[in-house]
Amino acid sequence: MNDISPARILLVDDEAALREPLADYLSRQGFAVTPATSAAEARSKLRDDRPDLVLLDIMMPGEDGLSLCRHFVEAQDIPVIFLTARGEATDRIVGLEIGADDYVVKPFEPRELVARIRSVLRRAARIPAQAPENEAFAFEGWLLDPLKRRLSDAEGATVPISSVEFRLLMAFLEHPRQVLNRDRLLDMVQGREAHLFDRAVDNQVSRLRRKIEVDSRNPQLIQTVWGGGYMLATDVRRVPLDAD
Amino acid sequence: MSSLKMPRPHSLMGQMLLAVAVALMLVQGLGAFLVYRAQREGYEASMLNASAFRLIMETRGPRALSRRHDGPRVPLSGPPPKGYHLEYSTRSPAGPGETRDREAEVGLAKILADQEFPVRDIVVVHRDVGRDRVARRNALDRAANYGLAREEIDRIMRANLLVVGVRTEENGSWIISRVRAPRPENVLLTPVLVQTIIIYIVVMAAVALILRRITRPLAALTRRLERFAATQDVEGQLAPSGPEDMQRLIIAHNAMESRIAALLDEKNVMLGAIGHDLKTPLAALRVRIESVTDDVERGRMAATIEDIVHTLDDILSLARVGRPSDPLERTELSALMFSVIEEYEDMGEPVEVGDTARMALELRPTWIRRALRNLIGNALRYGERARVSLSRAEGRAVILIEDDGPGIPDDAIADMMNPFTRGDPSRNSATGGAGLGLALARAIADQHGGALVLSNRLSASGTVEGLTARLELPLG
Numbered sequence: 093m094n095d096i097s098p099a100r101i102l103l104v105d106d107e108a109a110l111r112e113p114l115a116d117y118l119s120r121q122g123f124a125v126t127p128a129t130s131a132a133e134a135r136s137k138l139r140d141d142r143p144d145l146v147l148l149d150i151m152m153p154g155e156d157g158l159s160l161c162r163h164f165v166e167a168q169d170i171p172v173i174f175l176t177a178r179g180e181a182t183d184r185i186v187g188l189e190i191g192a193d194d195y196v197v198k199p200f201e202p203r204e205l206v207a208r209i210r211s212v213l214r215r216a217a218r219i220p221a222q223a224p225e226n227e228a229f230a231f232e233g234w235l236l237d238p239l240k241r242r243l244s245d246a247e248g249a250t251v252p253i254s255s256v257e258f259r260l261l262m263a264f265l266e267h268p269r270q271v272l273n274r275d276r277l278l279d280m281v282q283g284r285e286a287h288l289f290d291r292a293v294d295n296q297v298s299r300l301r302r303k304i305e306v307d308s309r310n311p312q313l314i315q316t317v318w319g320g321g322y323m324l325a326t327d328v329r330r331v332p333l334d335a336d
Numbered sequence: 337m338s339s340l341k342m343p344r345p346h347s348l349m350g351q352m353l354l355a356v357a358v359a360l361m362l363v364q365g366l367g368a369f370l371v372y373r374a375q376r377e378g379y380e381a382s383m384l385n386a387s388a389f390r391l392i393m394e395t396r397g398p399r400a401l402s403r404r405h406d407g408p409r410v411p412l413s414g415p416p417p418k419g420y421h422l423e424y425s426t427r428s429p430a431g432p433g434e435t436r437d438r439e440a441e442v443g444l445a446k447i448l449a450d451q452e453f454p455v456r457d458i459v460v461v462h463r464d465v466g467r468d469r470v471a472r473r474n475a476l477d478r479a480a481n482y483g484l485a486r487e488e489i490d491r492i493m494r495a496n497l498l499v500v501g502v503r504t505e506e507n508g509s510w511i512i513s514r515v516r517a518p519r520p521e522n523v524l525l526t527p528v529l530v531q532t533i534i535i536y537i538v539v540m541a542a543v544a545l546i547l548r549r550i551t552r553p554l555a556a557l558t559r560r561l562e563r564f565a566a567t568q569d570v571e572g573q574l575a576p577s578g579p580e581d582m583q584r585l586i587i588a589h590n591a592m593e594s595r596i597a598a599l600l601d602e603k604n605v606m607l608g609a610i611g612h613d614l615k616t617p618l619a620a621l622r623v624r625i626e627s628v629t630d631d632v633e634r635g636r637m638a639a640t641i642e643d644i645v646h647t648l649d650d651i652l653s654l655a656r657v658g659r660p661s662d663p664l665e666r667t668e669l670s671a672l673m674f675s676v677i678e679e680y681e682d683m684g685e686p687v688e689v690g691d692t693a694r695m696a697l698e699l700r701p702t703w704i705r706r707a708l709r710n711l712i713g714n715a716l717r718y719g720e721r722a723r724v725s726l727s728r729a730e731g732r733a734v735i736l737i738e739d740d741g742p743g744i745p746d747d748a749i750a751d752m753m754n755p756f757t758r759g760d761p762s763r764n765s766a767t768g769g770a771g772l773g774l775a776l777a778r779a780i781a782d783q784h785g786g787a788l789v790l791s792n793r794l795s796a797s798g799t800v801e802g803l804t805a806r807l808e809l810p811l812g
Contacts, residue, residue: 107616107620109616109617109620110616110617110619110620110623113620113623113624114619114620114623117623117626117627151612175619177611177612177615177616177619198615198616198618198619199615199618199619199620199621199622199641199645200619200622201622201638202622202623202626203626245668245696247666247696248666249666249667249668249696249697250665250666250667250668250701251667251668251671252667252668252671252672252675252701252705253671253675254675254678299674299678302670302671302674303668303670303671303674303675
């Protein structure tokens with residue numbers, strides 16, 4: 093991380109029981125934390141000091157986290173990580189759709205939260221102004237919607253993939269017919285999953301293969317390049333997303 | 337009798353129509369019988385009267401009738417009977433083997449007594465015209481004189497002949513009178529049949545119309561109930577229709593549905609609040625234990641919190657499973673299954689993957705994921721390792737999760753599906769789970785219209801090799 097000036101985090105949660113120890117913990121991890129107890133307070137804190145990242149509780153009295161998130165993302169272009177007590181898929185999708193960068197389900201492992209904060213900050217630094225992702229990737233009958241992180245097959249059925257697999261697939265789709273070696277893939281893929289570092293890229297590729305290849309022992313889409321790495325052996329089209 | 341299987345209607349409509357049809361048939365049958373009997377009596381009386389008339393007129397002259405005789409003079413239908421001239425004979429008209437009509441004899445005796453024509457013996461027999469010597473000759477003569485057609489002759493020959501013999505004194509000669517009338521058969525059948533059919537059509541149509549007004553809303557209400565029982569969704573409530581009683585039933589049902597749905601919604605909101613209220617302090621606790629310096633102690637604390645969260649999730653899920661808020665989504669099942677297996681692989685758990693096939697199903701991914709997690713977690717906890725496979729059988733996707741554990745006693749398998757039951761009573765919560773896992777997995781299978789079956793796997797020697805959990809989900 094940046095050793096000179098610590099990353100500034102705005103922590104918005106109405107529950108003091110969680111807000112206080114979490115602020116302490118994150119400070120010990122080297123972040124400059126500004127706590128806020130409500131959406132209104134968060135907005136005023138935002139005027140004083142522009143944070144690098146916002147940690148946002150999704151369920152708060154008054155203005156809730158979702159509408160506040162829209163404000164951060166659209167007006168300020170600040171990365172947001174949701175804290176949510178609900179584990180239901182719909183909440184996560186809504187959060188990601190309105191532009192949150194990631195989410196953690198309470199109670200989360202603090203170390204995992206730190207890993208995700210770092211990952212989001214790293215990505216935000218690399219892509220200064222993130223282009224709105226309103227395009228989907230089409231390849232060989234498959235469709236990947238980057239906004240909902242939803243992969244669907246030729247018949248329109250959803251094929252569940254993990255977030256690591258999603259980023260791996262994104263890496264391939266953004267570089268079709270190019271050989272990507274393991275280091276490059278790791279660099280493009282390493283995201284919120286802290287334990288990814290100790291897991292081989294090969295393992296992730298084979299997992300992705302068994303979800304999208306007709307025969308994962310004889311892969312056609314993601315081919316192994318001898319001595320080099322992997323390559324997506326198909327053309328990729330970008331198609332506009334229906335606003336649904 | 338039991339071999340005669342009448343198809344019996346089960347519906348209200350069918351049973352009502354059958355009952356009305358049977359009642360109508362009985363009434364019509366009785367009516368027809370009464371009319372038939374009256375006609376028959378009239379027919380017989382008119383023939384007897386005609387005979388008596390002949391006897392008296394031809395023996396005493398036209399003025400001999402003392403008073404009018406009673407009873408109908410002609411049959412209800414058909415032409416009046418025709419008489420023949422009297423015959424005087426020494427022999428009784430009843431031939432050998434012919435049965436005498438005792439009833440007619442009594443009736444005739446009464447008529448003759450009324451007319452002050454005392455007789456000593458009366459013999460009445462019925463025979464066909466063609467079988468009577470005198471009548472036959474007469475018919476043939478008439479046929480020759482008038483040049484009658486063949487059918488006409490046949491008809492006369494088949495006509496009913498009433499032969500009456502009387503004698504006024506013992507050993508006197510028999511006076512034989514003959515009266516002919518066409519056979520009375522079938523004169524009533526056609527009108528009765530036509531009448532019956534008309535009544536049937538009219539009554540049945542009326543009954544069917546009324547019944548339809550009752551049974552249509554009833555059938556709709558039944559379908560609605562079934563749907564509500566399955567989905568608990570207030571959408572698509574019935575508009576009251578049919579007779580007033582029916583309308584009141586539908587209105588009352590709608591009110592009950594709304595109440596149930598409101599209760600369920602309330603429960604969900606409450607559970608959500610409980611979940612939120614418990615998870616936030618748990619999250620705080622989870623953050624606080626990071627300051628514990630003893631790694632082993634911190635690890636144990638984290639595991640305990642994990643257990644509490646897991647149980648809390650199971651309780652919340654079990655309460656919500658019948659009323660999921662997330663929609664069905666067409667999902668590729670093998671990829672979903674792999675994604676759960678991979679979670680366990682990442683934890684270094686021994687999960688093996690058997691045969692799989694790609695198949696897309698309408699399902700709720702979060703729920704199926706949870707069911708698989710519970711089943712694989714159980715296999716790992718109690719059965720050392722989990723072997724997972726996916727196949728297609730009889731229009732269903734079948735996921736088998738096998739372990740190498742001690743299995744479950746056969747009589748305890750049903751109990752295992754109930755909440756808060758665990759295989760080994762000695763286990764405590766340190767080994768994880770509150771025994772909700774299987775109950776939840778089965779409830780999730782039910783939620784998808786599928787099934788969860790547990791069975792012990794036996795080796796060749798008959799000992800238990802392990803437990804197989806079979807999760808079936810409907811395809812398409």
